[in-house]
Amino acid sequence: MDAFDQAGKTAVLQNIHGTMQFLQRFPPFNQMENAHLAYLVEQCQLRFYASGESIIKPVDGPVEHFYIVKQGRVVGERNHAATGTETTFEITGGECFPLAALLGERATRTEHLAAEDTFCLQLNKAAFIRLFALSEVFRDFALRGVSSLLDQVNQQVQRRAVETLGNQYSLNTRLGELAMRHPVTCAPDTPVREAVRLMHEQQVGSIVIVDEQRAPVGIFTLRDLRQVVADASADFAAPIAAHMTAAPFYLSPQASAFDAAIAMTERHIAHVCLVQDQRLCGVVSERDLFSLQRVDLVHLARTIRHAARVENLVSLRGEIGQLVERMLAHGASSTQITHIITLLNDHTVCRVIELAIQDKGDPGVPFSWLCFGSEGRREQTLHTDQDNGILFEARDAAQAAEIRARLLPLAQHINQGLAQCGFTLCKGNIMAGNPELCLSRAEWARRFAAFIREATPENLLASSIYFDLRVVWGDEQACEQLRQGILDQVADNRLFQRMMAANALRQRPPVGRFREFVLTRSGNDKAATLDLKVQGLTPFVDGARLLALANGVHANNTLERLRQLVGKEVIDPLDGGAYEEAYHFIQQTRMQQHQLQTRQNLPYSNRVDPDSLNDLDRRILRESLRQAQRLQSSLALRYQL
Template sequence: MKNTIAERILDFLKGFPPFDALTYDQLFTISSQVKVLYFEKNDFVFKQSEEIHDFFYVVKDGAIGIYRDSLLVDQCDEGDIFGLRAVIRKDQYLLNARAIEESIVYSISSTLLEEIIINNPKANQFLIASFATNTRNPYSDENKGTLFANEDVLRPNSTSFTEVQSADFSKNPIVCSTNTNIQEASSIMSKNKVGSIVITEKNKPIGIVTDKDLRNKVATGKHAISENITSIMSTPVITFPPNITVAEAQIGMLKNDISHLCITEDGTTETNLIGILSEHDIIVIHGNNPSVLIKEIKRAKTAETLKFIREKAQGLLQNYIEQSIPISFIANIISAINEAITKRIIDLSLAEFESPPTTFSWLAIGSQGRKEQLLLTDQDNALVFEDVEPSEIERVRTYFLTLAKSINTKLNTVGFEYCPAKMMASNPKWCLSLTEWKDQFTNWITQPDEDTMMLCNIFFDYDMVYGNKELVSQMSDSIFEAISKYEIFLNYLGVNAIKNLPPLSFFRNFLVEDSGEHKDQFDIKARAIMPLVDAARLLILSHNVKDFNSTISRFNKLAEIEPQNKDLFESCINAFRVLLRFRTQQGLKNNDSGRFVHVQELSKAERLKLKGAFKPIKDIQELIRVRFKLSQIM
């Protein structure tokens, strides 16, 4: 008899890592043994210092708050895992887990964790990666152990990444004078949405009041709101200089049993207050992982805040690269962060305008559309809006061009530079109605030339970031419909795909630029990465397959469609991974796009690794040359 409950649980879990890495049978085994738990608001799943349960948990619906005492340190939403650290540590819970709202939670046996998830390489790699930047427990002064008894894999360089880095503190502390009463001070805190206020005299800190003081000293009736703020302040304050490290901040808070530190000019109470460092700030540093960053993105109110978060994502990228986390995983994470930032920017921009006159979709194109934009490079995007009456189209276009300009400006503030070629939605050429996009694609396909081939290579790699999915689906259908009527287009696309020669000369030397700004440098993008990107795009289009936009996913699908060429496609995947990682490493090292490489600076091992990645380029180009009979039209 079919287990419909298990099937429903399986359908939910397979959409979230690490469960998406499991086989159907593995996932069904887990789903069949899941316990479904219901919690009303404020119910505890587990409590601090409680002996561990033989389970870890996944949020199905609702939200579970993770608390240290009464301080919310994280919020787990749909698909989030919690309670896993304690199971792995085999120790008491260090935090409280309490329902923020009515919630349904899946409880999964720790036995299944050990038997299935940890023994699955991809799932295990996800767990390692998810702990990689946050292996210490920030609420304890000693390390409680490692994840899978392999510390070198988990944190080869974690000390330099967190504990000894400078702590990032708020440089705009909220303050009041000694003659302020409790009610006035509380209003100031509420208006500024902060959990603390510093009492100062001549800009020097003499005391501090936190939300905890208001709860314990005022809400309990011990003090009236009309009393002076000094009656409930904690004094003296604990001060540190601006160059305080994360480790010093943690020790200072633990030693003094406080949650806020005052930052002064010289680290004493005798100089001016310049900042405030809270326990939450430390948690955010330790919680520099994708889920924390994306939650920060969703709460961001300005593009400037999003810029700060994206800079932290760059640190996350650096750490992942150093830890040799798989490049596909890294690309998915960074792409998810970039997409979340773009969505938030669109929401912020929409809030500045009247409601859209019709539905629309925002498209990431090029490398961002393929989810291969790891470094902060220029932005490429487009916009499609629903068809309207001819008399209304220019009015509607004006609205969306104005909206797109606002979005492009905010993306630039975050760090995504304007596209030099103006491949952006604020350009009237790339802000079109659905019918206009269809006509555009048809024109490119039926009248191909060098310029339209270049545009196809960019715009056929699109991914919907925001808006009406149906518009994008119809755009895709129009591309395949036009190609089916004018198949010679694929031959032209094939010529374009092999225009860049394999990266090595006859004597197996790197083909470098022979003139210009980058003379004697190797263009890893044009000569190595793009030939693989172009080949994957061409071949997937030739099979009339849509919704596979990344280079790796395209080659994987091609291996399934053409099993006789599976080895070649898999070698292309491996080569692409090597090249993408290498470019990312170069970009992080030189603080640029990583595109141009000084060959003479490469080690012998690096040269050999790159040369090994070049062979599939020649082979895939030869397959394209034969399949599309390019010798006849070149």
Template sequence: MVEGSLRQVAQRPPLTLPPSATVREALAGMNQQQAETLVVVDEQEQLPLGIVTLNDLVYAITLDGGGLEEPVAGMMTAAPLSLPADAPTHRATVLMAKRGVRHIVLLEPDGRLCNVISRADLFGLRGGGADLLAESVTAAMDVAQMAQAAAAIRQRGSELFAAGMGAEAICHWMSALNDLVVMRVIELIEDEFDLPAVPWCWMVMGSEGRLEQTFATDQDNGLVFQADDASAAIRLREAFLPFARAVNKGLDACGFTLCRGGIMAGNPAWCLSLAEWQARFSDWMRTPDPKALLHSAIFFDFRPLYGRYELVDELRNWLLPQPPEHPRFLRALAVEALSCGPPLGWTGGFVYDGGIEHPHSIDLKRFGARPFVDAARIWSLMYGVWATSTGDRLRAVAEPLNLSAEQVAGEVESFYLIQRFRFRQQLVAEDPDDVNRVDPDTLNELHRLMLKEAFKQAKKLQLRLKLQHGL
């Protein structure tokens, strides 16, 4: 399985040639390096001009009558699809599926070529009937058809879960397809509005931002746009809000229920200019009151989904160095995280939190998954990690925390084990209040033991947080 950034996925240097190189030279280079693609680059600046695949060359020679001495630039795909080299792998997975391409060029921050990745390098939409489901999403022509496609994805996801697909794998599988659903809904509704001619991007946050959507999920989203000043931001917000509310309504029709807390792009509070988003994050870090901490648990997991990704990347790049400059904020996050401990007593037995309404049960979202999610978020903010998923964050902070590969693997596996128990409960629960609750007595002896071991890992994470912040 591939996690982390796209830079980590690319295992070997790319094959590059100048525009003046011949098809013969291209074929020779591909044969020598056993490569299926090459990038045509500007010789001086190393800027990518286009991409050429082996299939392109074979087609040009055999069917179009191209010659071996012709310049390879004449057969390249100019302005190829590209992403920042440090972007998460999930972004490339979804982009490839949406655009129907098999390769993406990776760029350094200054625009120079870093590498090339192919669809085969990525994890997320492999197998499980994903290709057909993705086609049904992209072919949908209205929200009603999208709702049918979204229901089919959830049904297929439950079948894959029952067949034994791992929890992390199914999270990536469903997140990739759900992203396509949301993107298609936005596309369909965008055509109905005369939107301002400024850069904008739809962001997702919370569990969707972390690629950890389960079978019972609501919306957490926002919108960022470019504005020259405060007055322009007010005017643009009024123009975007009807569109954003229509998208929220469309997503609700597709099974992504409206957020009860109003954290949606259709809420004026979360339809903001880039400068306003920066100010909002700054306020939360400077004044870590309870409301700021609550918002931190949702908004700091943001990622771009539709529109001008560079706006959200700019917000992320601006944010990454900020948290270490606000130790009081990080300490407050740690205090809040430690207020929700794993449900194990001093003797090693389970501690139940359901009270009279849900006797003998444990909330696996709040007391099982949350300790991992919160700790991973805090460390990602401390160490400037771009990743948003809990598993990727825990892997990324292993080095600064001086953790062994075995320790990290134990933490990640424990988190996804708890997620697996949550998935199973969500598929059988009849009461919406029970979708994250489990009665340990309904588990067999082995599963009870596994759950206890996962909670012990969560205790270790929280002990590390406590020592770090002197709590």
């Protein structure tokens, strides 16, 4: 060890306690055992780098040291043939580098430079390997990076939920833990009378019909029994197979309570069979979920679907808000919550349409109710406006005009009914009651062809949400045929893709060159803030939409698009995982903001002051926004923008 290294070592050893206190402010060091953290500090040297000085670069060969920024800032730069030198990241106090190269025993692909006068704690490779073996927390962070930090955030949320509600509540409880008793079963040839007697003796609401290998072939519930009783000619000596619901839906015992609740809501069922190795091993009922969660999602969905009047739906919207409030408090993820909001919104839309048909009369022609934007992507929050249209079949323009004239009064009535239920009328008139959005399949195809053929930066801003279309009510086949035509046209039109890419770069994530948040003031706000939706989520939404359309991905949901793009090798798996986690965290932060605003009787806002977040949340938000920057950089490189 030369004199310079010895001086750096001495500087650390003289203030072990102070250095440990510094590191304990930052993850993962704040989760490490004291002995492991002390080992890290004792093995470190303090190194100084002047502004602009290179700390480590690719030509240095395999990495021999691990660095933690003690004071100052470090930037990573790469050379690209198309774009020249590109700053790929900026890191500051408490953050570390270059983990991937050190673990891979290779040279770094990025030059790390001091952006200002900077002090780093430097750990040699042998000590890094020893610490990697000693500390599970450090090893997890080294292998998983920001993913392990997100685990800490989720653990904090779950801890708060347990403190408030006790251990019994969890959306993630395994179904195998809920189905404690053996399922009541019978053979297909069992008489109905005998099956009902078994249900009564065991005090259960269902009996599963199994074959000789105990595979479920049917289920008979109290609902089925009511139908048998209502049929005056029913024979109670008949085999249960004549009255059972065949091929019952089932899940694995490892599936979660959330999975079962969603399945019941989507399929309008009250029981889910549990099957392991093709054998029945349990049954979970709606009542089991309700007693666990105290949130009767299935009952709420059923009440919505059977509401007798729009006024009933209006009152039920308040219950949806309460449900979301409780789920947030219980530690549900943003993905779970948006899934549930979308399901309940879909049920509401379907019921409004059905009530409108009862009120105005059947138009006499089949049609499909389309939705666009966040509703089309299944990414709605509670505060949402209408983006919808109608699709129907017509043999020619004359018939299309005739059908449109019959459907428009109904569509406008539906739009007003949805507005009563809290779906705000669209200021841009993107609604089915607009004649321009009540179209035959051929007319929709021409409209999308015009979007693609005549694209300009201005009209792309308005038309992009149409590319997230899906059917909420009605036949889905025509929409799927329309979507396939859209995908074929976009795949063949590189110019349109390039214009979509430019549009996707319009909203820049609010992180500056040196890792600071770039904040602005909105309206009368006193504090400078950033917009979680427009500046945080939109870059992921727009980027995923473009890549999905360009690569034949049918999915609408942003996270599902990212997963399928990884599957098609359009996006690197590590990048895809990082984008997904970043999107999830920004959405979660946005929903928590909405929850806080609801409690304080404030209007919904997507703007947040980063200083209002704790250190961990602020760091992960910054990292999440940097992932949005990386996605935009990859689009700029792909389309040479």
